[in-house]
Amino acid sequence: MKLNGGLVSMEEEYVFAQAAQRARRFAAAHPDARLISLGIGDVQGPLCPAATRAMARAVREQGRRRSFHGYGPEQGYQFLRQAISSELTRRGAPVPARDIFISDGAKSDLGGLLDLIAPGGQALLCDPTYPAVRDDCLIRGLRVNTVAGSPSDGFLPMPPPGSLAPDVIYLCSPANPTGAVYTRAQLAAWVDYARQRESLLLFDAAYAPFIGDESLPRSIYEIPGAEECAVELGSFSKLAGFTGTRCGYTVLPAALCCRGVPLQALWRRRQAARFNGVAYVVQRGAAAVLGPNGRRQTERALAVYRANARLLESTLTEAGIPHWGGLHAPYLWLACPQGLSSWGFFDFLLEYGWLVGTPGVGFGPAGEGYFRLSAFGDPDTVELAAERFLHALDYLR
Amino acid sequence: MKLNGGLVSMEEEYVFAQAAQRARRFAAAHPDARLISLGIGDVQGPLCPAATRAMARAVREQGRRRSFHGYGPEQGYQFLRQAISSELTRRGAPVPARDIFISDGAKSDLGGLLDLIAPGGQALLCDPTYPAVRDDCLIRGLRVNTVAGSPSDGFLPMPPPGSLAPDVIYLCSPANPTGAVYTRAQLAAWVDYARQRESLLLFDAAYAPFIGDESLPRSIYEIPGAEECAVELGSFSKLAGFTGTRCGYTVLPAALCCRGVPLQALWRRRQAARFNGVAYVVQRGAAAVLGPNGRRQTERALAVYRANARLLESTLTEAGIPHWGGLHAPYLWLACPQGLSSWGFFDFLLEYGWLVGTPGVGFGPAGEGYFRLSAFGDPDTVELAAERFLHALDYLR
Numbered sequence: 001m002k003l004n005g006g007l008v009s010m011e012e013e014y015v016f017a018q019a020a021q022r023a024r025r026f027a028a029a030h031p032d033a034r035l036i037s038l039g040i041g042d043v044q045g046p047l048c049p050a051a052t053r054a055m056a057r058a059v060r061e062q063g064r065r066r067s068f069h070g071y072g073p074e075q076g077y078q079f080l081r082q083a084i085s086s087e088l089t090r091r092g093a094p095v096p097a098r099d100i101f102i103s104d105g106a107k108s109d110l111g112g113l114l115d116l117i118a119p120g121g122q123a124l125l126c127d128p129t130y131p132a133v134r135d136d137c138l139i140r141g142l143r144v145n146t147v148a149g150s151p152s153d154g155f156l157p158m159p160p161p162g163s164l165a166p167d168v169i170y171l172c173s174p175a176n177p178t179g180a181v182y183t184r185a186q187l188a189a190w191v192d193y194a195r196q197r198e199s200l201l202l203f204d205a206a207y208a209p210f211i212g213d214e215s216l217p218r219s220i221y222e223i224p225g226a227e228e229c230a231v232e233l234g235s236f237s238k239l240a241g242f243t244g245t246r247c248g249y250t251v252l253p254a255a256l257c258c259r260g261v262p263l264q265a266l267w268r269r270r271q272a273a274r275f276n277g278v279a280y281v282v283q284r285g286a287a288a289v290l291g292p293n294g295r296r297q298t299e300r301a302l303a304v305y306r307a308n309a310r311l312l313e314s315t316l317t318e319a320g321i322p323h324w325g326g327l328h329a330p331y332l333w334l335a336c337p338q339g340l341s342s343w344g345f346f347d348f349l350l351e352y353g354w355l356v357g358t359p360g361v362g363f364g365p366a367g368e369g370y371f372r373l374s375a376f377g378d379p380d381t382v383e384l385a386a387e388r389f390l391h392a393l394d395y396l397r
Numbered sequence: 398m399k400l401n402g403g404l405v406s407m408e409e410e411y412v413f414a415q416a417a418q419r420a421r422r423f424a425a426a427h428p429d430a431r432l433i434s435l436g437i438g439d440v441q442g443p444l445c446p447a448a449t450r451a452m453a454r455a456v457r458e459q460g461r462r463r464s465f466h467g468y469g470p471e472q473g474y475q476f477l478r479q480a481i482s483s484e485l486t487r488r489g490a491p492v493p494a495r496d497i498f499i500s501d502g503a504k505s506d507l508g509g510l511l512d513l514i515a516p517g518g519q520a521l522l523c524d525p526t527y528p529a530v531r532d533d534c535l536i537r538g539l540r541v542n543t544v545a546g547s548p549s550d551g552f553l554p555m556p557p558p559g560s561l562a563p564d565v566i567y568l569c570s571p572a573n574p575t576g577a578v579y580t581r582a583q584l585a586a587w588v589d590y591a592r593q594r595e596s597l598l599l600f601d602a603a604y605a606p607f608i609g610d611e612s613l614p615r616s617i618y619e620i621p622g623a624e625e626c627a628v629e630l631g632s633f634s635k636l637a638g639f640t641g642t643r644c645g646y647t648v649l650p651a652a653l654c655c656r657g658v659p660l661q662a663l664w665r666r667r668q669a670a671r672f673n674g675v676a677y678v679v680q681r682g683a684a685a686v687l688g689p690n691g692r693r694q695t696e697r698a699l700a701v702y703r704a705n706a707r708l709l710e711s712t713l714t715e716a717g718i719p720h721w722g723g724l725h726a727p728y729l730w731l732a733c734p735q736g737l738s739s740w741g742f743f744d745f746l747l748e749y750g751w752l753v754g755t756p757g758v759g760f761g762p763a764g765e766g767y768f769r770l771s772a773f774g775d776p777d778t779v780e781l782a783a784e785r786f787l788h789a790l791d792y793l794r
Contacts, residue, residue: 001564001597001655002515008658010666017669045465052460055678056453062642063449065775068442069641104501104643104673111671115536118399119516135670139512167398200398244466244677245459246501258398261405269407272414273532274508276501279679280641281452378462 006138014131015362016040019346023356036385037356038312038373041176041330043241043305047285048297051240054288058281069280074271076102076249080283083290084234084249093219099253099264101271102286104278106206106233106248111136113202113231113250114168115270116263121167124199126157128363128370130176142168148366155180155324155333159193169194172204174211177363177372178333179309179325181216187223194229198258201226206235206248209302210309211328227253231263238330238376240289240298247278247286305330308382309375315386319393332373333360338396345371353392355385403535411528412759413437416743420753433782434753435709435770438573438727440638440702444682445694448637451685455678466677471668473499473646477680480687481631481646490616496650496661498668499683501675503603503630503645508533510599510628510647511565512667513660518564521596523554525760525767527573539565545763552577552721552730556590566591569601571608574760574769575730576706576722578613584620591626595655598627603645606636606699607706608725624650628660635727635773637686637695644675644683702727705779706772712783716790729770730757735793742768750789752782 013021019039027035047055061067075081081097088095103109110133114123119141125133127146137144145164149155155178171190173182182190194201203220211218220226232251236242256263288294313326316334326332336345342359349355349371360370375382410418416436424432444452458464472478478494485492500506507530511520516538522530524543534541542561546552552575568587570579579587591598600617608615617623629648633639653660685691710723713731723729733742739756746752746768757767772779 001595002518003655003658003663004513004515007512007663007667010670012666014669040468042467044462045459045467046462047456047459047465049460052456055456055459059449059452059456059678062442062444062452063446065441065443068444068638070439070442070638071437071640104675107673108671115404116401118401119538121399132670135666139667139670141516198398241465241467243468243673246673246676258400261400266400266404269409269532270404270536272411273407273529273536274505276504276640276643278501279643279676281456281678282676 004139006141010135010138015358018362019356019358022346023350026350033354035350035354035356036381036388038377038382038385039356039358041238041374041376042243043238043376044378045241047241047245048289048294048301050288050291050294050297051285055281055285058284062281072277072280072283074275074277075268076100076278077280077283080287083287087290088219088221088251091218093221095221095251095253099251101250101252101267102278102283103248103250104246105237106204106235107132109233109248109250110202110204111139112270112274113267114140114142116200116266117142117167122164124164124166124169126171126175127365128177128360128367129170130172130204131363133170146364149178149180150366151322151335156182156186158186159190165197166199168200168202170202170204172206174207174325174329176207177331177358177360177367179329179331180333181211181328184217184223187217187220191220191223191226191229195225199229200263201230203230203232205232206238207329208234209239210306210330212306213328216328221251227255229256231256236286236289239302240286240294241301242286245282245285247282304379305375308377308379311382311386312373312375315389319390326375330375332375334371334373336369336371337393339369342368342371348396349389349392352395353388355388355392401536403538407532407535412755415759416753416755419743420747423747430751432747432751432753433778433785435774435779435782436753436755438635438771438773439640440635440773441775442638444638444642445686445691445698447685447688447691447694448682452678452682455681459678469674469677469680471672471674472665473497473675474677474680477684480684484687485616485618485648488615490618492618492648492650496648498647498649498664499675499680500645500647501643502634503601503632504529506630506645506647507599507601508536509667509671510664511537511539513597513663514539514564519561521561521563521566523568523572524762525574525757525764526567527569527601528760530567543761546575546577547763548719548732553579553583555583555586562594563596565597565599567599567601569603571604571722571726573604574728574755574757574764576726576728577730578608578725581614581620584614584617588617588620588623588626592622596626597660598623600627600629602629603632603635604726605631607703607727609703610725613725618648624652626653628653633683633686636699637691638698639683642679642682644679701776702772705774705776708779708783709770709772712786716787723772727772729772731768731770733766733768734790736766739765739768745793746786746789749792750785752785752789
């Protein structure tokens with residue numbers, strides 16, 4: 001058996017796992033320390049009542065022969081595809097239901113979509129970026145090129161000059177880890193670039209529900225021409241606390257072709273071989289999130305995370321620490337003070353603030369010297385964390 | 398963008414989709430015909446009360462902050478891994494919980510496990526076989542070799558002579574589509590072959606719960622040495638009607654290495670990048686299936702399918718049609734009478750019996766001239782189908 005070299009070459013551990021391990025070690029050595037995590041981007045829940053009611057009903061249906069659902073369509077049930085289509089249209093990006101494919105989370109399809117590309121192809125990623133994407137490329141045997149973000153571009157890298165014609169480009173806006181959001185003009189430049197180079201543009205919109213400013217694009221399909229080059233990934237994870245319930249979706253427009261081959265047909269074929277759809281019960285829950293009650297309830301939960309993010313943002317401003325994100329995203333990205341490295345600041349915050357964050361370098365080399373804070377937490381805890389953060393900084397001065 | 402040639406080369410449609418389309422066309426032209434499907438291997442449900450009760454409880458937990466579950470472990474919750482470990486041990490194949498990885502169905506991991514193998518490698522499949530596996534290999538860029546089954550080996554192909562050293566071998570027992578079951582001696586020969594050639598043996602045990610005869614192996618780990626070469630895939634789909642609820646598992650033993658590299662570590666890495674686990678609610682349902690109530694209730698449902706299979710089996714015997722499977726499997730595999738082709742017999746049964754089955758040729762060239770019947774149905778319908786089957790045959794004589 002010859003092993004997949006790309007998989008063998010991957011880093012042993014995710015940054016999140018490493019951070020958790022260091023925090024555990026610290027906690028074991030300091031039993032009095034009550035750590036607060038502003039680390040991994042998990043929600044606090046709970047699922048909204050509209051979702052749990054719909055799921056409870058669906059569980060009852062599954063318990064009766066007459067209303068039982070066996071294998072569902074791989075692409076997802078029409079009721080959910082239609083609900084997502086209406087939601088995207090409401091937000092200003094009309095997408096027909098037939099272009100929407102239900103997934104068990106954006107992470108699954110992010111990797112799965114690379115199956116469309118021939119091994120040995122070129123991928124273009126931003127640096128820093130969500131580390132799973134880099135790993136997905138290595139598993140698929142793609143060569144990884146990066147374009148680095150920096151304070152000068154607000155951590156919103158633009159298409160690189162040069163002759164590279166990437167087979168696939170990955171963008172995330174609002175971005176993980178920086179929380180930065182591309183403007184329409186910036187996304188239009190990326191769409192132009194993708195079309196000129198005949199690249200497949202994977203647009204990760206998992207954090208789009210956090211955008212409060214109408215002038216910022218929440219979908220790539222607000223950009224003319226995107227339907228000819230871009231796939232968009234959406235998620236119920238952050239929108240509605242579905243991190244442990246698992247539902248997302250992929251928009252793959254019918255107009256998206258590669259030398260005359262419609263990618264939608266290839267994706268259907270890929271999914272038919274590799275996937276059997278998402279649990280009926282889960283799809284009922286997701287559809288309820290997009291109903292009138294669900295939307296109202298979800299909006300309330302999002303408002304809490306937005307307020308948390310604003311609090312962290314004003315804390316960083318107060319501390320005079322350069323930072324990005326947090327306005328339209330659940331993440332804040334900060335420059336480590338006093339020239340500390342990412343892991344140096346991680347250890348410092350752990351020791352002096354009993355706080356766990358995520359070292360920026362875990363998202364790519366351009367993240368060295370930076371640090372991510374997550375705003376998923378209950379307000380009291382985040383407020384306490386903000387106090388501790390400021391207090392800890394006193395030890396640096 | 399350069400497309401994945403393997404994906405492009407795949408057949409346009411699954412045999413099941415083609416069969417469904419022909420049936421729809423017939424039904425449209427014959428509005429009086431009340432078709433019965435003995436085609437696709439979907440269960441009739443419902444989920445057992447133990448499962449729906451556990452799922453309803455889990456939905457309530459997800460609706461309260463204190464009992465909410467966000468991201469779970471990618472490998473699955475310990476409560477389910479432990480329950481599966483106990484079940485496998487009870488059945489005579491002791492597997493520790495740490496070797497068990499929860500999936501959203503065997504289909505997902507069947508394809509995913511090929512990520513362990515370098516593209517360009519060699520796969521060895523039986524012919525006929527479950528068509529998704531062939532497609533998985535093409536998507537992954539593996540070269541597909543087959544070993545054909547025939548009446549002379551009871552459609553249980555044995556390792557081929559010759560110098561082929563496959564990177565990966567796929568076996569399914571009880572087999573889809575033939576329902577044939579390997580003996581211990583036969584599986585031992587496959588394990589020997591895999592170890593000699595350093596092949597990864599993927600053993601699909603999705604239909605193992607149908608085995609009634611204690612002398613037949615229900616797990617590859619009943620064979621000494623299998624833990625050094627074999628991965629086993631299990632499923633709650635047929636066992637407990639989870640086709641629309643999505644839960645399965647993969648056993649990847651700690652002892653399984655390739656030139657010193659433990660595959661378990663690689664698989665963890667692959668899953669961490671590509672997967673975020675199975676819904677908490679679904680895992681609770683699956684665990685309840687393996688509890689005392691769940692097992693009793695599930696056994697009752699399986700007994701119905703077993704009785705259906707026996708009825709179909711005796712029908713074929715009565716008709717004097719050579720057939721395989723059906724004793725320890727939900728599938729019957731029959732030789733098309735009068736030398737009809739697979740699709741010829743499909744059309745004949747549709748027209749003269751208003752019955753929908755699955756043409757054997759859809760599972761590979763060695764399936765030409767054969768036909769699959771599925772025993773998933775309610776007993777009255779299957780009884781009616783059996784009558785119609787015999788009646789239709791009169792038109793052939």
